[in-house]
Amino acid sequence: MTNPEPQIANPTVSTPSVSSTPVSRPATKPPLREALVQATLELVEEVGPAAVSVREVARRAGVSSGAPFRHFPDKYALMAAVAEEGVKRLNEVTEAAIGDLAERDPLEAFRLAGIAYVRFAVAHPAHFRVICVPEYAAYSQTLRDGLRKGRDQLKALIVAAQKRGAIIQGDPESIMLAANAIIYGAARMFVDGQMQAEGIGTDLAEETASTLTDLLGRGIVDPAHSAQG
């Protein structure tokens, strides 16, 4: 008698809006799986990644507590699915920011991608945190591929910028890493509340990202000083 509410099938969440297509192939479309990921995502954004419980997810999807395990071997797999969805959206966002600028002005494209990256992290901090949890990446090849794809986006911009002579001709791996690190660091500093601790609110996220990429581009060492010494 732990559950006071008798669970009858609740169609409010589970019904996808694709009723027109014939439902004669249940193996290829499990609507509950999608609903579970969606419910998990909402729960993550609501209470944070640590407070997610599979039972609450099942409750929100209108199914019993054991149902999710028909679609995911364990809680990790469910969370990894949320991370996959997240990295997919993140990549879409940065890709959209790059637009058709990748070849015309790769350096500016990189700056815009970085800003979009930080903007996404600030807009969806809980989701962003799930994306970055290494245990989930270890769990899901799809997630690893998504993360790699995102890094490769930026890497391609660096290489293109080098080809156009816009940036220094050093090791592209190192330059790409520096670019990634400052963007990733800024995003995580926002998500981890360390920007706020410095008095920088999330409303300044884009401006901050822009400033940091500029500083990385120009360098912080005084050239006159270093040229003399």
Added chain:
Amino acid sequence: MTNPEPQIANPTVSTPSVSSTPVSRPATKPPLREALVQATLELVEEVGPAAVSVREVARRAGVSSGAPFRHFPDKYALMAAVAEEGVKRLNEVTEAAIGDLAERDPLEAFRLAGIAYVRFAVAHPAHFRVICVPEYAAYSQTLRDGLRKGRDQLKALIVAAQKRGAIIQGDPESIMLAANAIIYGAARMFVDGQMQAEGIGTDLAEETASTLTDLLGRGIVDPAHSAQG
């Protein structure tokens, strides 16, 4: 995973005589609180922050499952105490790296501090992750102070470097933020496994940190190109 041995000899933690003889404890002030933090830290390094349970911590400290709640109002407070300990050690490490170089060569001091920061994160990834969880920072004023102190260390170096003319005269807040972001980003990329995904093992942590700080200092934009255009 029940522990068949109720009192396991722990070399690092001198647990009070909680052995089979329920006689009086020798110490009038049992340092159980300290032992709990230590046991939690070991557990964190062993199984990761997410898998820590208060009961297991109590088991390792040789006390009953309710005992920890005499010293910490809840699990968050216990984890926050671990984070406090961690940020204290992290600050000690960076401070030691800076040494007496802060005034002689603040820019080099900053580079060494950044390298030491990343080295600590790579050496104690689980502990580092606990330090950065914003929920714990929200919980503990001491942790917030420790984090601020660490940032202020770097900030002071930037200001000193500016005063000596070693770096550009821009907004010190922005420069400090860029310096922080690239170091924090590098550390988190290692801790989150993203450096490894790029083929950069933890053995390259210090070298990578050095490279990134160098790149931040010199800038990645080609000055000839940007001066012309």
Added chain:
DNA sequence: TGCTTACGCTAACGGTGCTTACATAGCCTG
């Protein structure tokens, strides 16, 4: 018609955070 397969439900198991009630050792005060 029967067989198989997918998918949901129920009930249960052991573990967890945390609370309550109780016991006891040590200190303070008279």
Added chain:
DNA sequence: CAGGCTATGTAAGCACCGTTAGCGTAAGCA
């Protein structure tokens, strides 16, 4: 020294958690 107070431990218990096992049922197919 008696008596109470406080600090700190134990034991039992609650509600919830992740996960599993067994059952029912409906769909697709021979």
